[in-house]
Amino acid sequence: MKRLFTSGIILILILFARLSQAQGENNIWCFGDSLGLNFNTTPPSFFRHSMVTTEGCASVCDPAGNLLFYSSGFNNWDRNNNLMPNGTGMLGNGPIWGGIHMGSSATGVAIARSPANPQQYYVITTDAYEDSTHNAYYSVIDMTLNGGLGDVVPGQKNIVLATNVSEGVVVQKAGECGNYWIILHDGNSPQHLSFKLTAPGISTTPVTSNAIPVPASRMTFNKEATLAVSGGTAMHLLSFDKTTGLFASLGQLSAAPMGSAGAVFSPDGSKLYAGINNLLQYDLSLLPNLTAVQSSRIVIDTGMFMHLRKGPDDKIYTLRIWAKRVGCISNPDAAGSACLYNRDALTSALFPSATFSDFGNIVVVHEPRDTIATAIIDTTICQLPQVTLNAPAVHESYLWNTGGTGVQHTVNNDGIYWVYGRDGCRLSIDSFRVRFIRFNTGLGNDTAVCKGYQLVPSPVVAGATYRWQDGSTASAFNVSQKGSYSLTTTLEGCSVTDSIAIDVIIPTFHLYENDTLVCAGTTLQLHAEIVPEGNYLWSNGSTEATIFTDGPGTYTVTAANACGAFSDSVHLATMYCNCRPFVPNAFSPNGDGHNDVFIIELHCPAAKAYSHAIYNRYGQKVFESKTPGIFWDGAFNGVACDAGTYFYTIEYKINEEKFSKKGDLVLIR
Template identity: 60%
Template sequence: MKHLLLPVILLVACFYARHLHAQGENNIWCFGQQVGMNFNTTPPSFFQHQMKTHEGCATVCDAAGNLLFYSSGSNNWDRSHTLMPNGSGLLGNGPTVGGINIGSSMMGVAIVKSPANPQQYYMITTNAGEENLFNAYYSVIDMSLNGGMGDVVPGQKNIQLATNVFEGIRIQATSTCGDYWIILHDKSNPHYLAYEVTPAGINMTPVISTGMPYSAGRLNFNKAGTMATSGTVDLRLLSFDKTTGIFSQIGMLFNGLYGGYSTAFSPDGSKLYAGSVLLQYDLSLLPNMTAVQNSRTVIDTASNIKLFMRNGPDGKIYILPLTSDLGCIQNPNAAGAACLYDGAAMTLPNYNSGFYSELGNVFIVHEKDTTIRPTKDTTVCQANQLRLKAPADAESYLWSTGSQDNQADVTQDGTYWLYSGSRCSLYIDSFHVRFVHFSTDLGPDTTLCQGDSLRLDATVAGATYRWQDGSTAPGLTVSRKGRYAVTATVAGCSLSDSVMIDITVPYADLQETDTTICSDAVLMLHTKANPTSIYTWNDGSNGPDKAINKAGTYTVTAENICGTFSDSIRITTMYCNCRPYAPNAFSPNGDGLNDRFVIELHCPAITAYGHVIYNRFGQKVFESQEQGRFWDGAFNGVACDAGTYFYYITFKNGPEKVVKKGDLVLIR
């Protein structure tokens, strides 16, 4: 999801408007006798390094303010304060006394980035006046060497740039993005010599500006690089054409009245500070040079000489006197006393008189063409980390997370920014990241009792919903069998869940029906119920089955998740001693003893009674459907022969059919 969030873009733009004008390349100053200032802290803090120099020195950081290397002109140290392997024996910024390089070339060390290779830098030095050599040299430092710590490139060390030049170097940007001017001063003539640095290298033929009597070490530029001051006892205001490299005179600010070694422009270019008594000039009155001269305001009348001034990356101006106190103009854009000068703003550590003549040369950074791209609104669904990526073709990267790679990992909601740069362009990107975590749980598959309903609830804060039937409420009431599904969506992140609903029909049924049992019989009653139940009988007994032997109404109650369900059965009893008795012989001879064959049966409630007698040939000789009727041993009035006969008895005792058969002997 991508939206254009204009308020966020404006915020980021405002941030970068401040940030880009104070990039971190000058955030660390190494100078003097092992004294450094770190502007990455607020307020700036002091630290110790390895360099000892009286004047010339230079330091360079990356865009994030991390130290890369520093130099006294004769030696180069890497960011770990270790001398580079090929970083000693450099020419310039002498003299050497007793084997120790003094470093007495005012502004005699400068560093400029190579337009051809973002990993490389030119380091330029000039001889100190005491050396009587008057040469300028350059060496190439490559930050990819020495395991990324940087070193002087073999074969590109102590290359002579110019002869017959006075001590002091200034660097200024050209009007072409990424190109620079190296500015020296002719020793024999009042000329500035501007050597152009392009991707092709250093042009060894300088552009010459005539009528410029003071060394390049006395030059101080405004922030835009279009105006400069030059001089000491007499101070001149110059214009500088960044395209041609030519200086032109604007006018004289003072002559012999307020001598001073250094000047500084306010960040907005409207004020100039100069003179040993610290004067302020209002440059907004230009081109009326007389008005500028008359705007002169004395800021500080202390007798201590203001040896050196340098603009800090924090927008303040720091002033080095011949004392252990470091002065500071807190609000240099303001007029008069409102500039808030403090002559003892900080105390220099390990102060040694005479060894703090300058605060180091400025590393010039091109103001690149800046493109602010639309904010990317990104939602991360059900994840804990997002990797933000930028194209890999930029020379440098800086994320708000501190990462300097082309990617950054983020784990929290927020707006993250990136600026990535190439030689001439800077791109500002911002990312509004939102992490979305939620769950949708309709619960486990469920069985409902017939007639019941269930409310399925998918409520999630800030969500929209879509159920399988197209409804869009947070919940859905269901009462039928089927699969139900919902998709919840929060900020473009969707999550689905489903549940299976089954319907059960509850019941409790006795498997037997109303019946009559023999009074001495036992009947087992069986119960079936749905769903799984707990069974209780009306006599207090438990269980699905029950054995009974008495008349009565028996009721079973089944209790389950669907409720309570009952069934009953009515039982009656009767006398059921219906065992027929048949003698095994009789003698129908008229003597009054055993003359008849009678089946004895005392069951008045039986039905369907019948008995049959057969001879041994299977011929039926007697039949009766009446209880108690006897056979007299005759068939059709004729006495049957003695012998064995067979009987067959049937009747129903309630629902039960009874069959009995046997044999008998007829005796004559």
């Protein structure tokens, strides 16, 4: 057997310096009672997941929009909706009532990507207002753990970040090198607390912004992160310095009479949407005149609005209590009805009956100018156990999503692989998809087969195409003569060629005995033979090549081998071969009904040409019969013969062989 593999040899990964506009970290929202929104479809589609929470929650995707994990603060689930092995028992986002984790901290769960390791994420949580403690905690999730599904890093779980803080946490970008601000609100004084997240971790000493009386829950920023808004009935408009982490109050906007369930800036920052009892729009282009901004307020819709969140498509989505549907502002930069609000934009039978009030916290990532966009390469590797990926040796450091830190990395499984190249504050990110095509199929060892044998590759490869030595493309080939046969199997561009030498066998089958006549009581041995060797089954149940007969009848044998099944039969009849006529030595034809006839018992059914005769002492024939069963009654020509001695002769043939017998008998009167 000869086999040839067509294989890929080396895959080179090239890092590009072009900017990417695709950031998909917020493409999938997991929230509420097992409900989610997938923005990778148009329009966004609902799906089910494993989390149940009333308020705080967060989910994060990779830059391509593929879900990585989601969190209720108390539990963390991987992209397959399974709890991470170390992802349970997190602190924050309580309270726990009756053993049930309520998740009642408004925007009390946030996710921030590590500036040091793009495969690690910080999950920050705050206790709910109803909890007995009012702390903020953080844990670190590493996506290289748990087989690439992610898990909480041992020893980096439930670390207390701050005490006595209000519920709610928000993450915003810091001004340099991919760092972030973790923003909380002091529970005892009107202060925002900005904790800086850098490569070494989260600073334990916050930057304090005074005279900020409103909590950080549901705080939102404009696109440039220069303005922020938070608060309820009295919403505070704040300026923000990304470099220092400091806030300053610009004044208040009223959302009376019911207050705000969260505010959202339009993409260009010219409009602000807020409200609980009504959906309100403010014209921020009138700043810095807050009075004019307040006067510009108009009602876009009525109803109980629980949360607003800007989608990755730059549309604003609204959640109304009990509505079991999601509204959408399709053109949020436009004023009034031109914003194109549809309160019933997204509906689904998947909506739970329980109420919830949070879409989940936004994941803030640095703009593409802070990182280099991804070049995506699709590569198929044929029949190789592994392949080495090579990044250009132009960066200060490297980090592969599998944990490797060298310029080269060897992989042996299908998957999407990323490499991060860092040069100071500049991060280059490339991703590519590798598929290994491995299959082992062939024709086997050189062999001898029966004519008409069907040659089939083993195993048959699903989805493959075939080409035999004569150009035919069926998955099987009928062998009709001795020769060499070859097959090329191709699957998704990868090919395997195998060849085999075949000798053709002409099968034979014999039942050596013919139909015959045998002597009664004689045992005959019957012989069957099949080439090449096979199995036998006789009509009497025997599975041997030979049997002994046990009487007359038809004996059938079926023999089977690789070439098929064959059958033959023989018919046996019996005869009596040892004829011994019984002749009495006397009889008394006196009419008394006993021994009145001289009866000859032949005991020879196969006999033919039978005759017997009776003679008196003078040699005169007094009786003759050529028919078995007709015997002498002691008379000659109708006259009773005298008592005395007489003589008999018997003649017959068996298979043309003549037999005769003579003797004397006594007639008694």
